Amino acid sequence: MHAKRIFRACLLVLAATLGWQSPSIAGTAKDQDQQHAFDFHFGTWKTEITSRDVTPSGVGEWVRFDGTVIDQPLWNGKANLEKIEASGPGGHFQGLTLFLYDPRSGQWSEQFAGSDDGTLQEPTYGEFRDGRGVFHGWTESGGKKVLERDIWSAITPDSYHYEIASSFDGGKTWVTNFVAQLTRLKKAPDYDTHYTPGTGPEHDFDFNLGHWSTRIQAVLHPLSSPDAKGSLGGTHEAYRVWDDWANIGQLEVDGPGGHIEDLALRLYDRKTRQWRVYFANSASGTLDAPLVGGFKDGVGTFVGMDEVDGRTVLTRNVWSDITATSCRQDWAISTDGGRTWVSTWTSTDSRGG
Secondary structure, X not given: OOOOOHHHHHHHHHHHHOXXXXXXXXXXXXXXXXXXXXXXXXXXEEEEEEEOOEEOOEEOOOEEEEEEEEEEEEHHHOEEEEEEEEEEOOEEXXXXXXXXXXXXXXXXXXXXXXXXXXXXXXXXEEEEEOOEEEEEEEEXXXXXXXXXEXXXXXXXXXXXXXXXXXXXXXXXOOEEEEEEEEEEOOOOOOOOOOOOOOOOHHHHHHHHOEEEEEEEEEEEEOOOEXXXXXXXXXXEEEEEEEOOOEEEXXXXXXXXXXXXXXXXXXEEEOOOOEEEEEEEEOOOOXXXXXXXXXXXXXXXXXXXXXEEOOEEEEEEEEEEOOOOOEEEEEEEEEOOOOOOOEEEEEEEEEEOX
């Protein structure tokens, strides 16, 4: 498992400060132009969708949806976040897609989540050539894993075509199940999400929305050198993607070794009443498996798995000391199934800054 969590990015900066070598991102990128492959997508679009169920036993009838897509650039175009809302005879849905650029591979990843369960689907990976983007990955159909292919084509400044197909024979043949034709709307993107106040668990992160200044104390090697620490400082900004099931936190900090850009995509599952928190940073352009948890009595606890110093460990993120103007996060890892924990970093946030 590659190191993707926020504290790991902090460690890379601190390690660089001490002169430890790490691979050159710029030197390994296959095609620098790929970083801007999705620039055409930024903005607000009208979408006309037809979709159908496709299973190993057959295909369903096409259903039409009409809606709006808003795509927001992140990290100066090295990532972007798409919001989609559409309605039709099949109902109404909200969704989001996170696109991340991996500078090492020169490829993009694409992951979708819907409001029904707040879970990111498996990613598709690909790149653009001659104005056409082709992505491949895995999906499920009829309870089985099948190949998925996503194609972006017919791209102009004001329109593009997108479709998804499935293959049940290892890519020999493909059956299209989703087609969208998008037309740019001549208006500025509205990235603000209308807010309905509430007190349920889907509003657990409302306290965090807004702009914060942050200070971080990070541990370089928590297993081998738990006393070797370093400091970073910067800003943390959190905002809604959808009103009551999706928000994002963006962290930008500086240390002696450079600048770090991270994000946390936080999705609420109404069925399980739990949050899944996914992390990425601009240096790796990849997304890790989520931490899962929630808030109780004003404290948020989220647990997941990671790899540290070559060992698979439990990871825990705890939010505490929450007020209108401040909050705290403590990160720790455990090598004994959660009986004991070793601190990896602590951050303190102050409103404004």
